Amino acid sequence: MADWFVGPVMEKLINTCFEYLKDQARWQTGMKQELERLQKLQPKIQAVVFASSQAHIRDQNPALNKWIWKLRDAIDEADDLLDELDYMKHKQQLTKNKKQLKVRSTLNSLKKIGKRALKIDRNLKRLEEVVQKLEKVSSDVCNFLPLLESTKQELQEQQLELYKTRETGSMPKNDLIGRGKDKEFVMQWLRKPSNEDHSTLYRNISLLSIVGHGGMGKTTLLQHAYEDEMTEEFDLKMWVCVSSNFDAKKVIADMLEYLAKERPRLETLKVLQDSLRFELMSKKFLLVLDDIWEDEEENDKIKWENVLAPLAFGSLGSKILITTRMDSVALMIAKVIKKKKETLRLMGLEEDECLQLLNSHAFADVENPGDHKKLRSIAGEIAKKLLGFPLAAKVIGGVLNSSFDESHWAKVLNSNFLSAELGHNDIFSILRLSYMFLPKHLQNCFAFCCIFPQDHWFDKDDLVRMWIASDFILPPCIRGEAAEDIGGRFSNARFNGYT
Structure with missing residues (x-):
């Protein structure tokens, strides 16, 4: 640090x-x-x-x-x-x-x-x-x-660990491009009636796993499905980002917070389980468990048994959607609730879909994108190198959007990060590219945020004051403009790829 x-x-x-x-x-x-x-x-x-x-x-x-x-x-x-x-x-x-x-x-x-x-x-x-x-x-x-x-390889591995601790929300941030068929599959699955099976504890629950490499758009897909008006037929809806090294009590507490709109006190596991069971009793619920990882299969299985036990008291038609990169996780969750594994595997976008997504970010807020014929040609060449990764298209689109100078776009196209073919584990090269193209003053401000712990909620004004105290805010170049005003602009700046 x-x-x-x-x-x-x-x-x-x-x-x-x-x-x-x-x-x-x-x-x-x-x-x-x-x-x-x-x-x-x-x-x-x-x-x-x-x-x-x-x-x-x-x-x-x-x-x-x-x-x-x-x-x-x-x-x-x-x-x-x-x-x-x-x-x-x-x-x-x-x-x-x-x-x-x-x-x-x-x-x-x-x-x-x-x-x-x-x-x-x-x-x-x-x-x-x-x-x-x-x-x-x-x-x-x-x-x-x-x-x-x-140390290059070790750095990439640690970047992977940092990515595993991300936090997600249920609100979609962009239009859904290239995943229309996948969303329709999910919506049809949600509409499908459940077959009641009195032989199992989880007879009222159905499970669908969304599996795919990092950056394939698993979370984005479920955000759009979760906010679809069709899901209003569920009595209760919950969205929980799990990530790695999860704690059963925290996951249950996250569910309760989503339902009650306030954080429960740190209670024993049994008290939390009883509280969740009471909330779900005889109600049809929709639960999204986003970004599940597997560290130790046996240990994780025990934790998931503790997490999922209260869900057995939901009514017929309750649904669980999970996202993960690993088939083993989907299989493990299915075994816990004694269900046959149902999986939707996300693959890369078609090249034209990837280009459409790239252009939607690269030309955001541009009235006549068609006027930029040379830039659109460069964008087409960039899209070919992204191998259908939606996250890469979004991030690179944001980098391009920072300047409409032809040399800037050519520099991105010829960047070392894009010169080699993008592999399944190289999505962090794309994320790093978005950081490297930030202005120096924004790099410092962004890197400063690493001092906060995971999932920390900080006050915007406090953050700006810390930037000022650390001399990250340059002297005002506009007469009468305070350093706080400059910092406010910095905090609103688009940290491409990280927001």
Whole structure:
């Protein structure tokens, strides 16, 4: 997590130092050279820090571990000095006598220039020491660049783990493109009457599993089915995102919260089960269990038995829809409720459907998309490389939508992330592409959000204030515009692929 503060602090330090050096005499060129070297090293430093923090390789590489701590110490020292200089600057602005300002401004400027020329400016001396220390540490970064390639696979695996902990909601965000037949299959299944079987505990319940690789649109499909007016015939509806390493009590609590619109107190498993059984007693319900993973089959089976036990008290015609990437999960859930496995497998979209989805995002809010013939041609070439992945089409469409300059679209087309064929496990290359094409200031703001725990609900204004305190908000470029206003725009910016 260290990588998000390295860039902003170094950028501010370099800018602050260059500002101080404006009035320097010609013999003060050494510090400028150090700053220029820091600017060149900064991308490499961030890459190594990111790789080390994500891949957890420092324990296996003592030299890297030692260097990271030296870098952290130099960054912390620089950050402390910058905070102190900011405080002094604001204090001086507050204490200035407006009547004497015009008279003294020229004298103060001359005095400041004189001090700097004589190299007795205390702040400049402190900045110089901080820069020298950071430049000395940073120069060793080249020793660790070979580690970047060796940790690539581990980074992809950890990205997969992060994706497994996502949170989903029941409301569809976009039109359903390319999944019309799949939705009709689901709706027909929902309409199909259940055959009552008195021999099993779960005789009133039917189960359908939606199986497909990540990014195939399983969640989107069920969002549209869940919100279809036909589902209003159910007495109760529940949507729960499960993800990996789930806890039976949490899943039941999520169901109760969806029904009662408030979070139940953390009770024992039995109390939660009894509460859910009471809510579902003799009522026809529709339950969506989204994004189910399997970690340990036997352990998960026991947890699912605890989760599903209260559902047996629903009335005839109750339905359960699940999404998963694994056939083994669909089979396990079917065994728990003693049902024959029914599966809808999602495959990639047809190329024309993928292009339609890509264009719907790339030309969002454009009045006459047909006028952009060259861009539409480039979009067609991009769509061929996406292999029918709906998520990839949405993400890349969002990246394209950020600029309608032909060179931008060509850059996306020729990107290394798209140069090789997209495989089933490379959807994270597409997600990373959307991050890489964000403006630098939005990258910092977005990466900052990783400090929040999973499923954390934060206040927008609080987040903006934290961005300001971390110097992620640049000085206002519009006269009269507050930093809070700029941060508000940033928070509303479209973090393509992550919203």
